[in-house]
Amino acid sequence: MLTLATKLGVERRLNVRVRYPNNVRVCRLPEVEFEGHALKVQNISIGGCAVLDPVEYLGPSVGHELTLSLKWSTVAEGVRARVVSRVDHRRHIQFLNLSNNRQTQLVKSMAYGVRALSMVKHAHASERGPAMDAVELWSSAHHDSLIVETDVHRLAQLFVNGDQYVIYREAWPKRSKGEKCSRLEFEQLILFLANIPLPSPAVMGLLALLEQQIILSGGGEP
Amino acid sequence: MSSNFESFRPRLRQGRVIPQGSRIIFETDNPYNQIILPMALADVILLCSGQFSVREIVEKLYKKQGAVPFRSMLQAMHLLHQGGFFENGDELILNTHLNSWMEPRRNAWSLSWRFGQRIVADRRSPMAYYVVTLAILIGALLGLQSFPEAPLKLLGTMIKGQALTAVLFKFFACSSLVQSARHIVRGIQLLLLTGKAYNVSLRLTPWGLHFHVGDETNDLFENRLYTAMFHVSQILIGWFFVFCISPALSAPWLDTLIAMNTILTFWEMNPFTNGEGLKLLQALMMPNDSEIASWHFESSLLIKSLSEDSIQREKDFSRICAIWGMIWLLATFAGLHEVAIDFGPTVLYRLTHANLDSAAAVFGLLAWMATLFYVVQSFVETIIASVAKPWWRVFFARLRGSLVRKRSHYTQEQLIEKIGNLPLFSHFQDNYLNKILEHSKVVDYREKSPIILQGDISRELCVLLDGDVEIMRRAIGRSEWLTELSAVSIFGEASLVDETPRAAQVTAKTFCTVLKVPVSCIRQFAEESHAVRHVEDFRNAILVNQFFASSPVFRSLSPGSVEFLQSRGSLEYFDSNQVVFNQGDQGDCVFMILRGSVEVEVHGTSVKRLMQGNFFGEIALLANLPRTATVVTNEPCVFFKISTDAFWEVLLQHIDLGVFLETVSENRLNEDLKILAPIKRTGS
Numbered sequence: 001m002l003t004l005a006t007k008l009g010v011e012r013r014l015n016v017r018v019r020y021p022n023n024v025r026v027c028r029l030p031e032v033e034f035e036g037h038a039l040k041v042q043n044i045s046i047g048g049c050a051v052l053d054p055v056e057y058l059g060p061s062v063g064h065e066l067t068l069s070l071k072w073s074t075v076a077e078g079v080r081a082r083v084v085s086r087v088d089h090r091r092h093i094q095f096l097n098l099s100n101n102r103q104t105q106l107v108k109s110m111a112y113g114v115r116a117l118s119m120v121k122h123a124h125a126s127e128r129g130p131a132m133d134a135v136e137l138w139s140s141a142h143h144d145s146l147i148v149e150t151d152v153h154r155l156a157q158l159f160v161n162g163d164q165y166v167i168y169r170e171a172w173p174k175r176s177k178g179e180k181c182s183r184l185e186f187e188q189l190i191l192f193l194a195n196i197p198l199p200s201p202a203v204m205g206l207l208a209l210l211e212q213q214i215i216l217s218g219g220g221e222p
Numbered sequence: 223m224s225s226n227f228e229s230f231r232p233r234l235r236q237g238r239v240i241p242q243g244s245r246i247i248f249e250t251d252n253p254y255n256q257i258i259l260p261m262a263l264a265d266v267i268l269l270c271s272g273q274f275s276v277r278e279i280v281e282k283l284y285k286k287q288g289a290v291p292f293r294s295m296l297q298a299m300h301l302l303h304q305g306g307f308f309e310n311g312d313e314l315i316l317n318t319h320l321n322s323w324m325e326p327r328r329n330a331w332s333l334s335w336r337f338g339q340r341i342v343a344d345r346r347s348p349m350a351y352y353v354v355t356l357a358i359l360i361g362a363l364l365g366l367q368s369f370p371e372a373p374l375k376l377l378g379t380m381i382k383g384q385a386l387t388a389v390l391f392k393f394f395a396c397s398s399l400v401q402s403a404r405h406i407v408r409g410i411q412l413l414l415l416t417g418k419a420y421n422v423s424l425r426l427t428p429w430g431l432h433f434h435v436g437d438e439t440n441d442l443f444e445n446r447l448y449t450a451m452f453h454v455s456q457i458l459i460g461w462f463f464v465f466c467i468s469p470a471l472s473a474p475w476l477d478t479l480i481a482m483n484t485i486l487t488f489w490e491m492n493p494f495t496n497g498e499g500l501k502l503l504q505a506l507m508m509p510n511d512s513e514i515a516s517w518h519f520e521s522s523l524l525i526k527s528l529s530e531d532s533i534q535r536e537k538d539f540s541r542i543c544a545i546w547g548m549i550w551l552l553a554t555f556a557g558l559h560e561v562a563i564d565f566g567p568t569v570l571y572r573l574t575h576a577n578l579d580s581a582a583a584v585f586g587l588l589a590w591m592a593t594l595f596y597v598v599q600s601f602v603e604t605i606i607a608s609v610a611k612p613w614w615r616v617f618f619a620r621l622r623g624s625l626v627r628k629r630s631h632y633t634q635e636q637l638i639e640k641i642g643n644l645p646l647f648s649h650f651q652d653n654y655l656n657k658i659l660e661h662s663k664v665v666d667y668r669e670k671s672p673i674i675l676q677g678d679i680s681r682e683l684c685v686l687l688d689g690d691v692e693i694m695r696r697a698i699g700r701s702e703w704l705t706e707l708s709a710v711s712i713f714g715e716a717s718l719v720d721e722t723p724r725a726a727q728v729t730a731k732t733f734c735t736v737l738k739v740p741v742s743c744i745r746q747f748a749e750e751s752h753a754v755r756h757v758e759d760f761r762n763a764i765l766v767n768q769f770f771a772s773s774p775v776f777r778s779l780s781p782g783s784v785e786f787l788q789s790r791g792s793l794e795y796f797d798s799n800q801v802v803f804n805q806g807d808q809g810d811c812v813f814m815i816l817r818g819s820v821e822v823e824v825h826g827t828s829v830k831r832l833m834q835g836n837f838f839g840e841i842a843l844l845a846n847l848p849r850t851a852t853v854v855t856n857e858p859c860v861f862f863k864i865s866t867d868a869f870w871e872v873l874l875q876h877i878d879l880g881v882f883l884e885t886v887s888e889n890r891l892n893e894d895l896k897i898l899a900p901i902k903r904t905g906s
Contacts, residue, residue: 120286121444129271130248131238139244139261147241159244 017043018113021194023211026187027109030070046103048094112188116195148202226315233272234307256420263298277874292880351414355451362458365465392478400460401432409435428648453502493547507539560834654747661743667730674728682738684714691732695726705835717763765816766862790807790868794861802853809842809849811865818859823852840883
């Protein structure tokens with residue numbers, strides 16, 4: 001998606017925000033800290049992020065500049081930032097000097113989330129129209145699709161970036177040929193599901209199950 | 223016959239939608255009816271319950287996705303309609319324009335009896351498919367060792383040495399055997415790989431009586447290697463049978479089988495038909511496995527054209543097809559030459575000494591030569607048409623111009639009828655129109671005659687009653703084409719405001735009839751009738767009306783739709799070198815160029831110039847994308863700006879207009895990308 005968008009110089013797309021999953025850290029997306037205090041990130045883009053700050057580490061005022069620490073798995077970088085608005089506990093922060101390398105790294109980490117933003121849910125089967133062998137169908141212009149299945153054990157099939165994944169209940173997701181996917185792929189699936197716009201209860205349930213599964217598995221590969 | 227496509231309420235037969243990968247399969251209770259579509263079109267299928275009209279379906283898609291893949295949707299509707307999937311398909315009436323988009327393709331050369339059921343396997347077995355296909359390919363390679371050095375000479379020897387009815391019978395029998403075996407193997411391959419084989423039938427064609435299995439389900443292949451293996455095995459499978467059964471065959475039958483296979487293999491490699499050879503090339507050049515279904519929907523989605531890879535791939539594909547076509551054509555010429563040298567005298571001899579056998583031989587040979595001639599002639603005709611067509615057009619235009627001497631002049635009633643609907647004159651009552659016409663004159667112009675000269679003082683308003691005119695502007699050292707107008711439209715409307723020198727030259731493109739109305743007369747009667755309060759408003763109305771009347775794109779719109787757009791749009795005036803919008807801006811309107819010209823820039827590079835009568839901003843309208851280019855005025859311009867919401871209301875009434883605009887958008891995007899690509903490579 002980003003590649004497509006940047007081809008025509010659609011800079012607005014570069015500032016697309018990607019939501020973080022609720023309970024897990026995925027795809028090497030950075031953690032945000034301020035003076036040693038970890039802030040819960042809600043979404044991020046190369047231009048800024050939204051964090052929750054109930055304790056007001058960042059202070060009550062808006063408009064002041066501060067230095068945040070963006071921590072990737074291998075590197076941490078101090079970034080000048082400005083709090084541009086606040087709504088309840090949420091602070092909207094603009095990055096002022098995020099380096100090109102970190103921007104590239106961030107864009108790579110966000111890729112699957114951005115792909116999911118163009119997913120659209122298809123209509124339900126009606127009584128008078130054709131029946132559908134699935135609970136829900138989602139697809140995007142980039143040939144990604146999500147099929148929420150009617151099966152009790154096989155919950156869904158995901159086609160992302162040309163790869164097929166099958167999601168079973170209480171199991172590590174599998175690729176179409178039967179082997180288990182890698183941890184990175186698993187995280188990408190979670191990021192993808194977390195960024196589907198206007199998710200249905202079925203999609204949110206699926207996301208919760210996957211988050212639970214990856215937490216139970218610890219930090220390792222399948 | 224007027225089309226009812228937009229108001230047609232498609233109602234699908236009872237069936238179910240089975241999602242598979244990035245595609246959906248729609249199957250009805252009738253086992254013969256299945257269709258595979260990209261998943262993006264799932265809504266189209268699910269909404270075809272008879273509850274919504276096509277217009278409402280498009281509206282729903284637009285509201286949900288912000289864009290509608292018009293052509294894909296139309297193609298899907300066409301496939302569903304032609305396949306008999308609609309319960310109420312008989313109610314659909316299509317005009318010729320939509321018919322051209324939804325033109326059915328029928329095979330007139332075969333009779334088929336569908337007797338088989340849809341075959342569904344319990345489970346797929348790619349490994350078994352791989353083994354079976356590999357075995358076929360190895361067997362075919364071994365069979366190819368019996369490929370004759372001179373196939374046509376072999377054919378000639380057979381014909382000369384045997385009774386020709388017997389030869390033809392052997393050909394028919396061998397062809398039936400090979401084709402049947404080929405389709406049975408195809409069915410097995412499809413079952414192993416996709417678990418489904420559709421449309422099993424028995425077919426009678428001039429070249430055999432054979433089983434047939436549809437290859438629709440090869441859309442479900444998810445691996446490029448498997449797809450390529452499938453097509454190669456389908457091309458060479460005859461040679462596999464040659465290898466398998468050659469020990470059991472007598473020499474004449476074996477020769478017939480070899481000659482038959484040679485012809486079939488040669489035909490399948492033909493790039494001018496949608497044979498296995500062409501499908502193989504497509505399979506090899508496919509970008510990734512998930513786009514297999516979309517390949518068949520050439521214009522699946524507008525956003526697809528954003529992909530630089532797909533544009534490059536299409537270019538490469540065309541180049542390879544052209545080279546392949548030339549090689550195949552040379553082989554065809556060689557075959558023709560061989561036929562002419564070896565069989566020519568025989569054909570003539572047999573024609574002069576006719577008996578039943580020789581007549582059959584002659585017909586057989588003539589059929590073969592006619593086939594070759596047809597292929598060569600199609601190729602040559604295409605080249606000639608592309609090169610010589612413009613010259614033929616000029617020739618016929620001149621011929622028509624010289625034949626037309628004079629046309630009958632209009633009566634007063636005919637003139638009132640002609641001009642009564644134009645924006646300026648529609649405000650006058652008939653008595654005032656009569657008075658205006660009494661002061662006006664009707665003038666005929668031959669082709670290429672100047673009607674208005676640039677620089678003349680304008681005192682007359684012109685109404686083009688018949689014919690076409692083109693408007694040019696002379697600049698220093700060059701002539702600039704501005705636009706073309708067709709009857710009935712107004713030009714020279716600037717004279718309504720002030721008597722300034724004419725800014726452009728108007729020339730008759732064809733034989734024209736023009737009504738010249740003195741502006742002073744219009745002003746006088748406007749004041750008397752109190753119908754016209756602000757002459758400036760009328761000038762603007764004329765400008766807008768002129769645009770819609772002359773634009774080839776919008777000319778087909780109904781008067782109601784034009785009136786609707788006119789009422790929803792607004793005029794925008796821009797000075798020279800002013801930015802209309804920037805690349806990356808959010809787009810919410812379309813611009814029609816009423817006067818002036820604009821430069822379209824992508825990343826600061828000028829990609830094209832759009833002149834009066836053209837339009838821009840339609841990509842944002844159709845694809846829900848930010849502006850893909852920056853537009854800057856070259857000179858003082860007048861635009862007619864229409865909001866996307868208002869435009870969509872019109873598109874819902876005119877699906878064919880949506881299809882056309884989508885095509886224009888895709889072409890423009892492709893042009894932009896072609897220019898962008900070298901810039902990126904050079905790193906500037």
